[in-house]
Amino acid sequence: MDLTRPNTDGISSFENLLANIILRVFVWVIACVTCFGNLFVIFMRSFIITENSQHTMAIKSLCCADCLMGIYLFFIGAFDLKFSGEYNKHAQVWMASIQCQLVGSLAMLSSEVSVLLLTYMTLEKYLCIVFPFSHYGAGKKRTLSMLVVIWLLGFSLTLVPFWCKESFGDYYGRNGVCFPLQSDETERPGARGYSTGIFLGKESSGHGA
Numbered sequence: 001m002d003l004t005r006p007n008t009d010g011i012s013s014f015e016n017l018l019a020n021i022i023l024r025v026f027v028w029v030i031a032c033v034t035c036f037g038n039l040f041v042i043f044m045r046s047f048i049i050t051e052n053s054q055h056t057m058a059i060k061s062l063c064c065a066d067c068l069m070g071i072y073l074f075f076i077g078a079f080d081l082k083f084s085g086e087y088n089k090h091a092q093v094w095m096a097s098i099q100c101q102l103v104g105s106l107a108m109l110s111s112e113v114s115v116l117l118l119t120y121m122t123l124e125k126y127l128c129i130v131f132p133f134s135h136y137g138a139g140k141k142r143t144l145s146m147l148v149v150i151w152l153l154g155f156s157l158t159l160v161p162f163w164c165k166e167s168f169g170d171y172y173g174r175n176g177v178c179f180p181l182q183s184d185e186t187e188r189p190g191a192r193g194y195s196t197g198i199f200l201g202k203e204s205s206g207h208g209a
C-alpha cells in the first residue's frame with residue numbers, strides 16, 4: 001500500500017484535498033453564507049423584543065450550531081489551500097492528525113445538535129397546536145434546560161469515537177474532509193454500527209420535522 005497517496009473517497013484527488021474547482025469555490029461561499037448569515041440572525045434576535053423569548057433562545061442556539069458547520073468548512077477550505085498541488089504527500093498524515101479529528105468532530109457536533117434542536121422545536125410547536133388550551137408551553141428555565149441537555153447529548157455523541165478508539169479506530173480520519181461520509185469493508189464493526197445508527201436517527205428526525 002502506497003502511504004503517500006490519499007484514499008479514494010470521491011472528494012479528494014492526488015493533487016488537492018478538494019478534487020475540483022467547483023468544490024473549492026463553493027466551500028468558501030457556503031462557509032461565508034453560513035457563518036455570516038447565522039451571526040446576522042443572532043444579532044437581530046438579540047435586539048428584537050418578542051413575546052416568545054423561549055423560541056428566540058432556541059433559534060439562537062440553532063444558529064450557533066449552524067455556525068459550527070461554517071467554521072468546519074472554513075477549516076477544510078484553508079487546509080485545501082495549504083495542501084494545494086501536493087495533497088498526495090500529506091494525505092495520510094493529515095487524515096491521522098489531531099487537526100482532522102477535531103475538524104471532523106466539529107462538523108459532527110454541528111449536524112447532531114442542529115437535528116436535535118429542530119426536532120425539539122417541531123415537537124414543541126406540535127404540542128402547542130394540537131393542545132391549544134392545555135396551557136402547554138415551555139418556560140424559560142425549562143427551555144434553557146432542554147437546550148443544555150441537547151448540547152450535552154450532541155457533545156456526547158461526538159466524543160464517543162474518541163472514548164472508544166479500539167472499536168472506532170480513526171473514525172474522523174477516513175477521508176480528506178474528516179467526516180464519516182461512507183462505510184466500507186475495512187471499517188470496524190463498532191464504527192459501522194454507530195454511523196448507521198446516527199444516519200438512521202438523522203433520517204427519522206428529519207422526516208419527523
